[in-house]
Amino acid sequence: MALTSEQLEIRAMAREFAAGEIRPHVEAWDAHRALPEAIFGKLAELGFLGLRAPEDHGGLELDLVTALLAVEALSWGDASVGLTAAIHNGPVTRALVAFGSPGQRDTWLPKLASGEAIGAFALSEEEAGSDPSALACAAHPSGDGWTLSGEKRWVTNGERAGLLLVFARTGEGRDGISAFLVDRSQPGIEVVGRERTLGLSASESITLRFQDLALSGDALLGAQGEGWKVASDALVVGRLMVAAQSLGVAEAAFEHSLRYAGEREQFGTPLSGFGAIQEKLAGMAQRIAQSRALLQQVAGEVESGELVQGGSFPRSLPARAAMSKVAASETAMWVADEAVQIFGGYGYMRDYPVEKLMRDAKGTEIYEGTNEVLRWLVARDAIREAGEG
Numbered sequence: 001m002a003l004t005s006e007q008l009e010i011r012a013m014a015r016e017f018a019a020g021e022i023r024p025h026v027e028a029w030d031a032h033r034a035l036p037e038a039i040f041g042k043l044a045e046l047g048f049l050g051l052r053a054p055e056d057h058g059g060l061e062l063d064l065v066t067a068l069l070a071v072e073a074l075s076w077g078d079a080s081v082g083l084t085a086a087i088h089n090g091p092v093t094r095a096l097v098a099f100g101s102p103g104q105r106d107t108w109l110p111k112l113a114s115g116e117a118i119g120a121f122a123l124s125e126e127e128a129g130s131d132p133s134a135l136a137c138a139a140h141p142s143g144d145g146w147t148l149s150g151e152k153r154w155v156t157n158g159e160r161a162g163l164l165l166v167f168a169r170t171g172e173g174r175d176g177i178s179a180f181l182v183d184r185s186q187p188g189i190e191v192v193g194r195e196r197t198l199g200l201s202a203s204e205s206i207t208l209r210f211q212d213l214a215l216s217g218d219a220l221l222g223a224q225g226e227g228w229k230v231a232s233d234a235l236v237v238g239r240l241m242v243a244a245q246s247l248g249v250a251e252a253a254f255e256h257s258l259r260y261a262g263e264r265e266q267f268g269t270p271l272s273g274f275g276a277i278q279e280k281l282a283g284m285a286q287r288i289a290q291s292r293a294l295l296q297q298v299a300g301e302v303e304s305g306e307l308v309q310g311g312s313f314p315r316s317l318p319a320r321a322a323m324s325k326v327a328a329s330e331t332a333m334w335v336a337d338e339a340v341q342i343f344g345g346y347g348y349m350r351d352y353p354v355e356k357l358m359r360d361a362k363g364t365e366i367y368e369g370t371n372e373v374l375r376w377l378v379a380r381d382a383i384r385e386a387g388e389g
Contacts, residue, residue, distance in 0.1 A: 001296050003069075010062065011069040017046060018077025026078045029202040030356055035080060040160075043085065044115025048074065051089040052237075054097065057109035064237070064299045068244040075248025079360035080202035082248050086241035087156045088112065091234035092119030092165050095179065099222040099230050104181060108163055117162025120184075121238065122152040122208060123231055130373040132167075132174055132228055137210065139168040139180060146170075146220070148180065148213040151192070154367070158206030159191050165234075166210075167227045177227035180219045188213035199359030232318060236302060239321040239368050243295045243328035246364040247288060250332040253339040253357045254284045260343055271342065280342060284335045291328040298324045319381035322374035329364035329371060336361040 003011075021042055029035055043049050051067040053059025062070070067089060075082025096108055111117035128134035137150025148168055155164070164182040171177075182189070193207040222230050258281060261272040271277045298320045336358035340347035347354050365371050 001065075001293075001300065003065075007066045007069055010066050011073055013046065014048065014070040014073035015076065017042070017048070018074055018081075022074070022077030022081055026353075026356070029078065029080065031201075033196075033201045035084065035202045039081065040084075040115050040118065043074075043081075044113075047113075048085060049088060049115045049118075050113030051085075052093045052097070053109045053113040054105075057105060058113035059093075059109065060113075064240070064303045065296055068240060068295065068299055071241055071244040072248040072251070075245040076252045077248075078202070079245060079249050079357075079363075080200050082245040083200060083203050083242075083363075084118070084157055086245050087121055087238070088119040090241035091121045091231075091238035092163065094237040095165055095221060095230050095234040096181075098233055099179070099226070100181075101218070103218060104221065108181065111162060117184075118157050118160050119163050119165065120155050120157040120161035121234070122155045122158070122164050122166040122182075124154050125151060126153050130369060132177055132231070135167065135169050135177060137166070137168045139170050139178060139215070142214065145217045146180070146215040148182070148188075148210045148215055150210055152208045152210075154195065155204075155206045155208055156367075157204055158208050159194070159204050164189075164208070165221070167231055170224055170227075174228045175225045177231075178224050179221040179227040179230040180215060181221050182210075182213070182215065182219065186213060198362055199356065200363050201359075235368065236317050236321040239325040239374075240295060240299055240302065242364055242368045243291070243321075243325045246325075246328040246332035246361070247292055247295065249357055249361050249364065250284070250288050250291070250328075250335040253332075253336045253354055253361075254281075254288060256354055256357075257281060257284065257339045257342045277342060280338045284338060287331040287334060291324075291331040294327055295324045315385055316381050319378045322369065322377045325364075325368060326371045326374050326378070329361070332361040332364050333358070 047060045050059030051062050051070055055061045071082055071086050074085050093112055096105055112119055125136060137152060139146040139148045161184045164184055166180045166182050167177055168180060169176055188211050190209045191206055192209045195205040197205055261277050262270055264271045302317055339354040340358050343352055343354050346352045
């Protein structure tokens with residue numbers, strides 16, 4: 001699809017910001033396992049924390065394709081920054097816009113857009129990743145509100161967040177899950193661990209414990225028992241955001257490979273002059289283009305609500321978003337692996353950038369739904385459509 005002048009401008013602005021404010025610091029952030037507070041202020045100043053928030057709440061209110069272009073460019077700078085932006089602008093903002101009451105939107109959307117509050121999505125638990133029926137974290141009625149108890153694992157932005165979107169059990173089965181907006185500054189929330197991850201080292205992956213946390217009645221997002229509906233809707237956008245993050249990683253690995261292959265010589269010839277290397281570079285370019293085309297198509301469908309029909313291509317937005325996330329994340333991993341191979345022994349060294357990109361790429365195949373589970377979702381949708389056809 002052809003990009004508009006506004007989309008090209010937003011992408012260029014995000015890329016320029018990533019080149020000047022993110023890339024020079026990536027190695028240090030990776031080593032120290034932290035993003036500095038200053039980077040969030042800079043992201044907010046340029047509107048990168050309000051990509052999808054409505055204009056009347058201080059956001060840019062960008063269409064989804066444009067927001068994804070911005071996330072891709074930030075991720076080209078660093079995947080940890082991209083992941084923070086993806087979660088904040090993706091499922092958290094989406095859930096508030098789609099399901100929030102006027103009061104909830106007025107309270108939280110300006111804070112998210114301005115960077116006063118970073119958003120975190122708290123769904124997964126130790127025994128409940130892809131299976132929501134296994135959720136153990138529970139909220140019980142208490143007076144006019146609720147009491148929340150339990151733990152959430154692998155919460156991106158969990159320690160830094162100002163707003164937690166928490167999913168908890170309020171009844172039996174999938175219809176017994178509800179969504180809550182939790183102010184991170186409240187007493188009764190404890191950080192009980194941070195994971196040491198293979199990649200995305202600067203990103204927080206936190207375990208949170210809620211100990212008889214008192215919530216007011218207006219903390220409930222949507223209706224009681226609508227939590228899985230909220231999560232499913234938010235994850236459509238969340239998975240597209242991860243696809244965009246993946247493409248940023250892949251693009252970075254590809255560009256490093258092009259540059260290195262043109263500079264590094266063997267037997268008196270640049271690596272780019274060898275057919276085996278050319279085949280790798282061509283494969284990288286092809287897979288990135290294919291994954292980006294799919295992502296932009298699905299994002300356009302989510303934005304318009306109109307699906308492109310034809311054949312047995314899945315006809316539900318969750319399946320299409322899942323397919324896009326699988327394609328882009330596996331492109332990121334494949335491209336990063338090929339980049340390490342092109343760099344040879346140097347690619348395996350921490351002194352060169354591609355080994356980090358490979359570590360970061362692996363995470364995209366796992367979070368927001370492992371690719372195995374997402375393939376099952378795509379297949380289930382296609383089988384159902386074939387049966388109905």
